[in-house]
Amino acid sequence: MEPPAPLSTRITAPDVQGSAHERVYRTLRGRIMSGEMEPGVALTLRGIGKDFGVSMTPAREAVRRLAAEGALTLSASGRVTTPDLSPERIEELAALRALLEPELAARALPRAHMALIERLRTINGRVAEVVAKHDVTGYIRSNLEFHRTLYLRAQAPAMLAMVETVWLQLGPTMRALYMSKDRTDLQKHHRTILAALAAGDEPGLRLAVRTDVTQGLRMLVGL
Amino acid sequence: MEPPAPLSTRITAPDVQGSAHERVYRTLRGRIMSGEMEPGVALTLRGIGKDFGVSMTPAREAVRRLAAEGALTLSASGRVTTPDLSPERIEELAALRALLEPELAARALPRAHMALIERLRTINGRVAEVVAKHDVTGYIRSNLEFHRTLYLRAQAPAMLAMVETVWLQLGPTMRALYMSKDRTDLQKHHRTILAALAAGDEPGLRLAVRTDVTQGLRMLVGL
DNA sequence: GCGCGGGCTTTGTGATCACAGGTTGTTCAT
DNA sequence: ATGAACAACCTGTGATCACAAAGCCCGCGC
Structure with missing residues (x-):
């Protein structure tokens, strides 16, 4: 594996429905709202990125946006989980x-x-x-x-x-x-x-x- | 200019009150809520980053979070402005x-x-x-x-x-x-x-x- | 058998870069 | 003078990397 790497990887983005982070956001939001995930499940940025075929960056933005809406919980150390409400x-x-x-x-x-x-x-x-x-x-x-x-x-x-x-x-x-x-x-x-x-x-x-x-x-x- | 660049710049983060994006978020949020900015003012990620002495990344997260809460408006092309409400x-x-x-x-x-x-x-x-x-x-x-x-x-x-x-x-x-x-x-x-x-x-x-x-x-x- | 310490791994954070699309200002032709 | 075309610049997006800290697991000692 070449360390420097050529750089300049642009798969020209499918762009089927807006930007990458929005696609991630919409999908995750739909899953959470319709109860597809149970409370307390842990998510990782790299995992989400892999699932959607994107890097950590859009995954992070989607997660933060969802956390801002209360759809996800961020632990003190930044860990992401679905909310387990009192x-x-x-x-x-x-x-x-x-x-x-x-x-x-x-x-x-x-x-x-x-x-x-x-x-x-x-x-x-x-x-x-x-x-x-x-x-x-x-x-x-x-x-x-x-x-x-x-x-x-x-x-x-x-x-x-x-x-x-x-x-x-x-x-x-x-x-x-x-x-x-x-x-x-x-x-x-x-x-x-x-x-x-x-x-x-x-x-x-x-x-x-x-x-x-x-x-x-x-x-x-x-x- | 050396293409590879040494890399490894860590000013060891002041970390006075949490992460950088949170500091940006809190400050901006306070400014917006208390009416320090008038409606329709344009902001840029690079500008915010410069103001707070951080890179675009935390600025972007703070902005997206604020946009999710309706504190900022994102145009179709991603431009950031304070909301001008109907x-x-x-x-x-x-x-x-x-x-x-x-x-x-x-x-x-x-x-x-x-x-x-x-x-x-x-x-x-x-x-x-x-x-x-x-x-x-x-x-x-x-x-x-x-x-x-x-x-x-x-x-x-x-x-x-x-x-x-x-x-x-x-x-x-x-x-x-x-x-x-x-x-x-x-x-x-x-x-x-x-x-x-x-x-x-x-x-x-x-x-x-x-x-x-x-x-x-x-x-x-x-x- | 059980608790604890130390390493390895995983995970989030932030900086930097290449790129594309939009915006703006300028210039040239009418 | 006014309009459009073009170029330079600006701005957000996403990938990648270095880094630190938190979690995890295995093994040692009691």
Whole structure:
């Protein structure tokens, strides 16, 4: 192995969807939010780099960005792990969801047309499918898609971003949570949300969203 | 110029307070949150690096972290600027404050002892001083310190972090806002907050905080 | 059998460089 | 004088390397 090395290695970058660090970031973020990784798993920059075929530099940027959003935990020595949340932290994040999501739903309500409700029904049907298959990741993903689709109508990007940050932080925990629980009741809550939406009932919608969001996460803490 | 170069430059790092990128991050964050930089100002990695006596690498990490928190804006080509928010964005962030801060205040209320109220009074006195001196940055800083001191008692780190993220995003805007406005009314609101705290009046406290938070930011949009 | 010390390995940090794309300023032609 | 084309410069991106410190494991001593 020649020590000096010619230098000038440019594979001309596939650049399929933006820069390298963004690709790493997006992929990792998706994995974490949908609960593909369990809490407390260790990651290494070199390992991530190897997985994505990039050097440590973009891996580091992606990791730091995720850590800034609370999607990853950095130990004092810089070690990277998925977050393993304390019950208090979980409760706090649940409270945040209970605070933000009814507001987003209420803002979406006046803009919710029939087409949106129909789309939500479709997504909710997909939730039933994945529940039947005991597909935890698929369940989390489609459940969040249900909420996100509704909130997108609120036209409140900063608020939505904040809620997604909370979802991110809860990702690994949700996996652990939903793996040990029956989930037929969740669809019931989603149906209540849809009913309130169709009726244009704002107080009912706020309550339905709050209940849906709260009860799933209360299970772990209050068991 | 020798191509290989000796390599091996380690000034043994001062390491006064953690890693280089953290020092850069903390300083920049403080500057942005307290409104020391106006909206739309351009920054460069090399420039930041030179300012802090570090290379581009830690500068880049600090910038990306700040961008992830919304404290800086990255253009499509990667250019870095302080955020110049649209009125809709400002209103949304104000709504976020109006949603989160009363909750934090309410959670702090049962834990608020006399010593805390006294401390808040002191901070509020400092607000009066800086207002008299027309020191915008000092005003923003002590105003936020008033709120942060109260919310710290809520024992809700995730919620506090979220609110601070909102403050960060509003930093440069607050500067532009407060520079063109009289501010004697702000202390009045703070006094109302203190009265509700002392009386243990939760609804009154929620309202007082919401009013304090909302009205200052409503000025810009609704003028 | 169990704890502890010392080496080897792994891992994050930061500096430097090559490169590409964007920005800017200048000059030339109309 | 105004517009476009071009060149020089500026700026972010990513790879690679040196380094330090933290972790890990094996073996020694009690």
